[in-house]
Amino acid sequence: MLFHNINVVAAVLSALLLLAGYTESANILHVIPFSAMSHYIFLRHIGLELAQRGHNVTVITTHKEKNPPSNYHQVQVQKKQIWELIGGERPNIFDMAELSSEEFHHKVVWPGGLAFTELTLNSSDVQEFLKKDNTFDLVICEQFVQEALYTLASKYNAPLVIISTFGNCMRHNIMTRNPLQLATVLAEYLKLNNPGNFWGRLRNLYFTVYEYLWWRYWYLEKQEDLVKKYLPDLIGKTPSLYEMQKNASLMLINSHFSFDTPTAYLPNIVEIGGMHVRKSNKSLPEDLQKLLDESKHGVVYMSFGSNIRSAELPEHKKKAFLNVFKELKQTVLWKWEEDVLEGKPKNLFTGKWLPQQEIIAHPNIKLFITHGGLIGMQEAIYNGVPIVGVPIFSDQYNNVLLAEEVGVGKLLHYNDFNEDTLNKTINEILNNDSYLKTAREVQKRWNDRPMSPLDTTIFWLEYVIRNKGAEYMKNPARNMSWFEYTMLDVYAFILLIIVAVLAFFVKLILIVRAIVYGKQTNKMTKRKKRL
Structure with missing residues (x-):
């Protein structure tokens, strides 16, 4: 004891x-x-x-x-x-x-x-x-x-x-x-x-x-x-x-x-x-909480991050979004940096700055429309939310391309998208359960870590x-130098040895051939002299 x-x-x-x-x-x-x-x-x-x-x-x-x-x-x-x-x-x-x-x-x-x-x-x-x-x-x-x-x-x-x-x-x-x-x-x-x-x-x-x-x-x-x-x-x-x-x-x-x-x-x-x-301890503002909770068909959340202003979208791009959004049965929440958004449909709500982590974590979020910034992309992955990405610069294109390859989203090229392609892409994500299913699978493995x-x-x-x-x-x-690290000096030495050995054997064959050929020539010469 x-x-x-x-x-x-x-x-x-x-x-x-x-x-x-x-x-x-x-x-x-x-x-x-x-x-x-x-x-x-x-x-x-x-x-x-x-x-x-x-x-x-x-x-x-x-x-x-x-x-x-x-x-x-x-x-x-x-x-x-x-x-x-x-x-x-x-x-x-x-x-x-x-x-x-x-x-x-x-x-x-x-x-x-x-x-x-x-x-x-x-x-x-x-x-x-x-x-x-x-x-x-x-x-x-x-x-x-x-x-x-x-x-x-x-x-x-x-x-x-x-x-x-x-x-x-x-x-x-x-x-x-x-x-x-x-x-x-x-x-x-x-x-x-x-x-x-x-x-x-x-x-x-x-x-x-x-x-x-x-x-x-x-x-x-x-x-x-x-x-x-x-x-x-x-x-x-x-x-x-x-x-x-x-x-x-x-x-x-x-x-x-x-x-x-x-x-x-x-x-x-x-x-x-x-x-x-991480799981946030912060609560959403009361109006946002009510909006997300009571959207019976779910919510589409759109934000182009802290550096890109949605309000600077060219008019034809802005109209494409508005025309597509008004046809959706889902509620749309858009980070819009100005007080007024002309032509805003009834199902669209805007805010100059929105608590993104808490919004994406809400179970009613069905789709995240993003510029492909890594911070927001990872928030979507963590919460199992599919994405539509419209990359602009830096690493954004690669981030969205990877999401498309994995099966959790679709990529739209900024210079090429119009109302028709935007409508097809958004509705494909919302109406095809495979994107949500894959997003949830990726969410599980993303969060499955020892720490x-x-x-x-x-x-x-x-x-x-x-x-x-x-x-x-x-x-x-x-x-090490680049030559040492890549072993190029060693490979060059081995190649040199191989070339030297090959050269030796080629030379040896040529010598043997010359000797044999020389003997044959001498025999032929002697025969001719006898004749």
């Missing part, structure tokens, strides 16, 4: 010690300055959850939380939209449907990334923060063309974790020597109609190389210039930005194999798809802290 009690006490003490190792408070810097609300919706939960678990969290952000925990500290970045920074008025986002992937990078991604990085480093609150004598155990940065901010990990001599609000990143794969799998895995901003055929795979290869070379040899140099300008004390004391990302302790990506293309990843590249989605995406995120962040950067998880091949 005594030994039994001793064993129980020992087990309890061991458990307490283990728990202490998991919950030991750390100083964590969370760098998420990009102003797009969709990015913040995904990333905000990390800092808040870390603070709730007892860590001391400092967040560099454009968006401030109203009532954060006392151990959650916010450093304000000046709030500006990307269009203000790249020297022009806000365009009609729908016009971006015309841009190629290359044009989107050169007109939006590269200049926007540089402008936001400079805005962050030049913000007065950030400048004051950087002057203080802070120490951090971990630095978390969003991986979204703001690489100069990785330098903060070097400044505070802390492990670097990068987080992508998108899924797979080809640039990161190349530098860390993660398998590219170009036959099945697409570059994140590439628009392809038939990614699996020959021309699609060729285009994927071309764009992956194109984007990497521009980023590696032009864009990163511009980011390095910002480091020299705003962090001059670190000049010569830090690795290059390329080396910092290559040696990041961990990369967390917003994807999951239950919906996204199954992909091979290194142990320090972890999928946390849908981290922002929630947020718990998975926190586990790996704390894992990196506990294991002081977890150097052993990094791929040793990242320090």
Whole structure:
């Protein structure tokens, strides 16, 4: 009995010690300055959850939380939209449907990334923060063309974790020597109609190389210039930005194999798809709750997200939606950013800003019409709601294409759709139970995980802290040259040996042939002389 009690006490003490190792408070810097609300919706939960678990969290952000925990500290970045920074008025986002992937990078991604990085480093609150004598155990940065901010990990001599609000990143794969799998895995901003055929795979290869070379040899140099300008004390004391990302302790990506293309990843590249989605404790506004509850034929919900304004739709596109909606027996709820929508049918209700997660979670939602933004797509997957997608730019096309391939939705090309195609597509989803059935099947497998995406995120962040950067998880091949990693030098050597052996045997055959032929010739000559 005594030994039994001793064993129980020992087990309890061991458990307490283990728990202490998991919950030991750390100083964590969370760098998420990009102003797009969709990015913040995904990333905000990390800092808040870390603070709730007892860590001391400092967040560099454009968006401030109203009532954060006392151990959650916010450093304000000046709030500006990307269009203000790249020297022009806000365009009609729908016009971006015309841009190629290359044009989107050169007109939006590269200049926007540089402008936001400079805005962050030049913000007065950030400048004051950087002057203080802070120490951090971990630095978390969003991986979204703001690489100069990785330098903060070097400044505070802390492990670097990068987080992508998108899924797979080809640039990161190349530098860390993660398998590219170009036959099945697409570059994140590439628009392809038939990614699996020959021309699609060729285009994927071309764009992956194109984007990497521009980023590696032009864009990163511009980011390095910002480091020299705003962090001059670190000049010569830090690795290059390329080396910092290559040696990041961990990369967390917003994807999951239950919906996204199954992909091979290194142990320090972890999928946390849908981290922002959870069962909400918030209640809907009373009028919305009543509307959704009392719609006996269900509700069609439409939103083009936080960056795209439905109110900017061209008149003929707007009329197509209105004409289709008025023929539906379902109630339609549309995120419309203006006070008035002319020609609004009786079954259509609008709101300038709607609580999307709570709406999509309502059991009466029958269809989600979306631009294909990943945040909203994952909310639909989590709740088993079919979609109709009208992608405009960035990763939206790939997201909707994947939903169509899986069988949970349909893709409408923005430039091509009209009232007729819109009507057929919406009614096909609403009247064909296979889409809802598939959506519910995908919902089950999406949510069937050993830990929630947020718990998975926190586990790996704390894992990196506990294991002081977890150097052993990094791929040793990242320090090899491309020729060494791909074994081209070895294959070339083997080929050289094979060629040498073949050449030897060919030469030997020629010599033997010459000897035999020479003897035969001598015999013939002697015979002729005798005659």
